[in-house]
Amino acid sequence: MNFNLDHxxxxxxxxxxxxxxxxxxxxxxxxxxxxxxxxIALVRVYKVPVIGSLLALFVTVYQGVPIVVALMIYNLIxxxxxxxxxxxxxxxxxxxxxxxxxxGIFALSLTSVCSISEAIRGALLSIDKGQNxxxxxxxxxxxxxxxxxxxxxxxxxxxxxxxxxxxxxxxxSSVVMxxxxxxxxxxxxxxxxxxxxxFEGYAAAAMIYWAFTAVVExxxxxxxxxxxxxxxxxxx
Amino acid sequence: MIxxxxxxxxxxxxxxxxxxxxxxxxxxxxxxxxxxxxxKTTLLRCINFLENADSGRLTIGDTEVDLKxxxxxxxxxxxxxxxxxxxxxxxFANKTAIENVMEGLVTARRVxxxxxxxxxxxxxxxxxxxxxxxxxxxxLSGGQQQRVGIARAFVLDPEVILFDEPTSALDxxxxxxxLDIIKRVAEKGITMIVVTHEMSFAQDVADKVxxxxxxxxxxxxxxEAIFSNPREERTRQFLSRIISLDPNYxx
Numbered sequence: 465m466n467f468n469l470d471h472x473x474x475x476x477x478x479x480x481x482x483x484x485x486x487x488x489x490x491x492x493x494x495x496x497x498x499x500x501x502x503x504i505a506l507v508r509v510y511k512v513p514v515i516g517s518l519l520a521l522f523v524t525v526y527q528g529v530p531i532v533v534a535l536m537i538y539n540l541i542x543x544x545x546x547x548x549x550x551x552x553x554x555x556x557x558x559x560x561x562x563x564x565x566x567x568g569i570f571a572l573s574l575t576s577v578c579s580i581s582e583a584i585r586g587a588l589l590s591i592d593k594g595q596n597x598x599x600x601x602x603x604x605x606x607x608x609x610x611x612x613x614x615x616x617x618x619x620x621x622x623x624x625x626x627x628x629x630x631x632x633x634x635x636x637s638s639v640v641m642x643x644x645x646x647x648x649x650x651x652x653x654x655x656x657x658x659x660x661x662x663f664e665g666y667a668a669a670a671m672i673y674w675a676f677t678a679v680v681e682x683x684x685x686x687x688x689x690x691x692x693x694x695x696x697x698x699x700x
Numbered sequence: 701m702i703x704x705x706x707x708x709x710x711x712x713x714x715x716x717x718x719x720x721x722x723x724x725x726x727x728x729x730x731x732x733x734x735x736x737x738x739x740k741t742t743l744l745r746c747i748n749f750l751e752n753a754d755s756g757r758l759t760i761g762d763t764e765v766d767l768k769x770x771x772x773x774x775x776x777x778x779x780x781x782x783x784x785x786x787x788x789x790x791x792f793a794n795k796t797a798i799e800n801v802m803e804g805l806v807t808a809r810r811v812x813x814x815x816x817x818x819x820x821x822x823x824x825x826x827x828x829x830x831x832x833x834x835x836x837x838x839x840l841s842g843g844q845q846q847r848v849g850i851a852r853a854f855v856l857d858p859e860v861i862l863f864d865e866p867t868s869a870l871d872x873x874x875x876x877x878x879l880d881i882i883k884r885v886a887e888k889g890i891t892m893i894v895v896t897h898e899m900s901f902a903q904d905v906a907d908k909v910x911x912x913x914x915x916x917x918x919x920x921x922x923x924e925a926i927f928s929n930p931r932e933e934r935t936r937q938f939l940s941r942i943i944s945l946d947p948n949y950x951x
Binding site (some may be wrong): 585592594595597598599600601602603604605608612682687694695 | 748749776779782783784786790791792793794795796803804807808809814836837838852855856901945
């Protein structure tokens with residue numbers, strides 16, 4: 465098999481053109497995942513009655529569904545029911561007006577909410593119970609203790625697990641090809657359908673993912689050092 | 701004045717506190733002695749609502765609350781009148797020594813930051829840590845951490861400071877420096893309830909000694925009365941075992 469550098473470069477450029485789509489597919493779910501995931505983890509760790517067990521059930525059930533399956537289901541619902549819903553809400557838009565990247569973002573968000581909540585729950589559980597008691601004893605409210613004491617200590621513990629989540633999310637974002645959204649992989653293989661240089665196309669996509677992931681990991685390590693400056697650097 | 705009346709606490713089927721009542725006058729230093737599992741730490745934790753008692757009443761100054769049914773506001777109110785020094789220090793790991801001391805003032809009591817810092821510096825100087833303001837707990841020795849813990853409790857100017865075995869986690873050399881600080885707190889006339897195994901400390905500092913065993917108060921009285929003339933056989937037994945281990949101590 466000959467490796468054609470020109471085709472590779474062309475694929476690289478096409479892949480990069482669609483990088484913004486991948487960025488949207490990664491960072492919107494990441495932000496939603498971090499905020500809702502933290503909330504779910506706190507509700508579960510502090511054992512809020514009823515809601516805590518309901519969320520635990522939801523996380524367990526939802527994590528058992530492959531992301532492609534969830535994506536297909538949402539896409540079908542979106543295509544079949546969007547017009548009815550728009551009519552019901554008296555919106556003037558139709559299914560063809562809406563970019564279905566939002567279906568991808570929705571599916572990836574739900575997945576990342578679940579997995580991030582588990583990562584953060586693990587980090588929260590690693591914090592000594594005595595920290596909560598110390599907060600109580602100096603007269604802080606529960607919320608003050610969580611915001612000022614528990615979360616700042618949770619962050620450096622959670623970061624290694626969150627890196628895993630983000631890297632997983634970056635790679636999982638390529639499954640949205642299945643519903644026709646063009647992101648890095650689909651973009652990089654656009655020239656291949658003309659040149660038949662599929663190997664170069666996929667290699668270019670892999671290259672972009674690799675660089676993207678490396679940048680994210682580098683930034684996360686810096687963030688971990690910064691947020692964990694109060695810890696004795698035994699294991700870091 | 702602090703008064704605990706008829707407190708009961710169960711962990712599962714294990715009755716840890718069986719109807720305990722304790723009264724502490726203002727400025728008094730009360731030392732609670734007793735074997736492990738006698739319920740002394742649980743009693744202390746119930747007073748600060750770190751543990752929810754199954755029944756009983758608590759009076760601190762002019763506030764009286766039901767230990768089982770107290771609402772969130774009442775609990776916060778009681779906690780802001782008390783301070784707790786933990787066996788394993790429990791300093792806020794993400795905050796420096798001075799931030800640890802300031803936290804209760806700034807966040808719970810809304811003292812302006814500059815004023816809180818001034819008070820915190822004073823408290824840390826007082827426990828001999830004037831050169832350790834910006835150290836994180838992980839960078840301090842056990843004795844230093846416990847002194848920050850004492851400063852953190854002391855700076856809140858509480859009606860009572862509760863000490864839960866403050867020297868049990870320290871090595872013998874560090875016990876002395878920590879006990880000295882606690883003695884100085886006592887000399888300031890602050891009401892204190894101290895759970896400890898340090899007999900000589902109890903003898904030197906306590907106004908009243910309470911001996912607990914099996915979830916009840918077996919005997920209480922002045923240190924002289926308890927140490928040299930215990931009425932109950934159980935007290936005698938306990939003291940004889942401990943005191944024979946302590947060469948510095950003689951009756």
